[in-house]
Amino acid sequence: MTKKVSAQDVLNALRVVQDPDLRRDIVSLGFVRDLEVGDNRVAFTIELTTPACPLKDQLAASAKQAVQALGVADVQVRLTSQVRAAKTGKDLLIPQVKNTVAVASGKGGVGKSTVAANVAVALERTGAKVGLLDTDVYGPSVPALMGGNAQPRVVEGKLEPPVEWGIRIMSMAYFLPKGEAVIWRGPMLHKTMQQFLGDVRWGELDYLLMDLPPGTGDIQLSLSQTIPLTGAVIVSTPQDLALTVASKAIAMFQKLNVPILGIVENMSYYVCPQCGHREEIFGHGGAREAAKKLNFPFLGEIPLDPAIRLQSDGGRPVALVDSTAYGKAFHAVAGALAAQISIVNSQTGQDISIE
Amino acid sequence: MITSLQVTPNKIKLAGGNDTLTIEWSDGHLSAYPYRYLRDGCPCANCSEAGARTPTADSPFPILGAKPLRPERAELVGRYAVQIYWSDGHSAGIYPFAFLRESCPCVDCMVKGKDRPCA
Numbered sequence: 198m199t200k201k202v203s204a205q206d207v208l209n210a211l212r213v214v215q216d217p218d219l220r221r222d223i224v225s226l227g228f229v230r231d232l233e234v235g236d237n238r239v240a241f242t243i244e245l246t247t248p249a250c251p252l253k254d255q256l257a258a259s260a261k262q263a264v265q266a267l268g269v270a271d272v273q274v275r276l277t278s279q280v281r282a283a284k285t286g287k288d289l290l291i292p293q294v295k296n297t298v299a300v301a302s303g304k305g306g307v308g309k310s311t312v313a314a315n316v317a318v319a320l321e322r323t324g325a326k327v328g329l330l331d332t333d334v335y336g337p338s339v340p341a342l343m344g345g346n347a348q349p350r351v352v353e354g355k356l357e358p359p360v361e362w363g364i365r366i367m368s369m370a371y372f373l374p375k376g377e378a379v380i381w382r383g384p385m386l387h388k389t390m391q392q393f394l395g396d397v398r399w400g401e402l403d404y405l406l407m408d409l410p411p412g413t414g415d416i417q418l419s420l421s422q423t424i425p426l427t428g429a430v431i432v433s434t435p436q437d438l439a440l441t442v443a444s445k446a447i448a449m450f451q452k453l454n455v456p457i458l459g460i461v462e463n464m465s466y467y468v469c470p471q472c473g474h475r476e477e478i479f480g481h482g483g484a485r486e487a488a489k490k491l492n493f494p495f496l497g498e499i500p501l502d503p504a505i506r507l508q509s510d511g512g513r514p515v516a517l518v519d520s521t522a523y524g525k526a527f528h529a530v531a532g533a534l535a536a537q538i539s540i541v542n543s544q545t546g547q548d549i550s551i552e
Numbered sequence: 553m554i555t556s557l558q559v560t561p562n563k564i565k566l567a568g569g570n571d572t573l574t575i576e577w578s579d580g581h582l583s584a585y586p587y588r589y590l591r592d593g594c595p596c597a598n599c600s601e602a603g604a605r606t607p608t609a610d611s612p613f614p615i616l617g618a619k620p621l622r623p624e625r626a627e628l629v630g631r632y633a634v635q636i637y638w639s640d641g642h643s644a645g646i647y648p649f650a651f652l653r654e655s656c657p658c659v660d661c662m663v664k665g666k667d668r669p670c671a
Contacts, residue, residue, distance in 0.1 A: 421630045422646075454558050454632035454649070546578050551564045551626050551634070 303442030331368030344512015
């Protein structure tokens with residue numbers, strides 16, 4: 198039986214499909230586009246807020262079912278995405294970068310750089326345009342993690358960032374001869390951060406991830422003063438000790454009015470590749486509990502796996518592949534992070550105007 | 553809740569009338585800061601140094617063409633503060649929103665009896 202439906206019928210039917218993160222239906226969110234209604238055929242596009250949306254397949258399926266319930270046999274759903282920018286003020290240093298995310302930890306050795314690099318790769322795999330800024334001037338490790346031989350060049354008075362695995366990268370490592378150390382104090386660090394943001398040709402980016410040095414120092418403060426960060430991700434191991442220190446980083450961001458996008462538990466557990474035995478070397482679940490207690494989102498657990506280190510040492514981030522347990526873990530964190538960014542951007546109030 | 557963000561200004565007016573800088577806050581509150589009060593409460597390291605804070609004043613010889621005190625421009629600092637560029641040349645002060653809100657000199661805020669940072 199062919200059913201003649203109107204565009205309005207379709208839109209009304211689609212109002213049952215809710216985005217669970219943004220807590221509104223996809224029609225009032227303005228996600229439904231390019232609606233075509235024919236004889237017994239309906240086609241439309243759902244434009245999500247990020248290509249990394251973890252729920253996109255479910256949303257498409259629910260939307261299709263909702264329209265089919267009207268009696269339409271042929272329902273075509275296309276998925277696209279348009280990353281919304283964080284609310285920006287005028288005269289921003291990097292106006293073409295839509296979202297800036299600081300990846301921080303309370304102390305060193307929790308694997309923050311590995312998490313930053315792999316989450317960046319996972320986001321890029323979904324189709325987002327991603328940059329990775331290594332702000333650890335004293336111990337810059339990002340270029341080694343990402344591999345390759347690309348070097349920055351100067352183009353029209355600005356730095357053209359090297360690109361590896363589709364990601365634009367900037368790091369002090371590119372400017373240090375092997376074995377040399379940076380021995381600088383505050384004002385030089387501040388100037389470097391300003392230049393790594395304003396004097397680099399980042400181009401249009403959906404997400405610029407920043408690998409911060411550990412702790413709460415000059416560089417964290419510089420970044421928080423120079424740009425209005427979209428938010429911060431806290432990386433911690435499961436140990437209580439790591440979390441107590443991590444809470445200092447959290448307190449710092451709260452004082453600077455930077456939203457905490459979530460907590461990631463790295464080195465969450467170890468699974469022996471030979472016999473499959475699982476050992477929780479650093480404990481397990483401490484970060485998830487802390488996130489719950491502090492009322493922050495928990496973005497996921499990353500297991501401890503020798504393959505992560507082996508491939509990182511070889512300049513091949515494991516998130517390039519999402520079929521392994523650890524690859525999946527990074528992709529899940531990336532999806533959760535993208536969702537939190539969308540939520541924060543939908544909640545932030547209007548621009549601050551100065552006149 | 554994801555963020556527990558601070559109350560932030562929606563609109564900052566440098567010339568808010570009666571020689572005040574006004575702020576319309578995101579929770580609806582309205583603050584009006586007399587220029588002298590705000591300048592004297594400058595939180596920069598030099599002004600905050602113990603024993604260093606001496607009140608400023610308009611020139612006693614206005615005929616000599618000294619500029620009256622006013623904020624000439626202001627810029628946002630990250631997500632948490634505003635930097636004010638005063639007509640007397642001083643601009644080192646970064647005023648956090650939290651500090652500004654605590655310093656609001658309106659009757660309601662004063663009655664709440666908080667410590668006054670801009671004493």
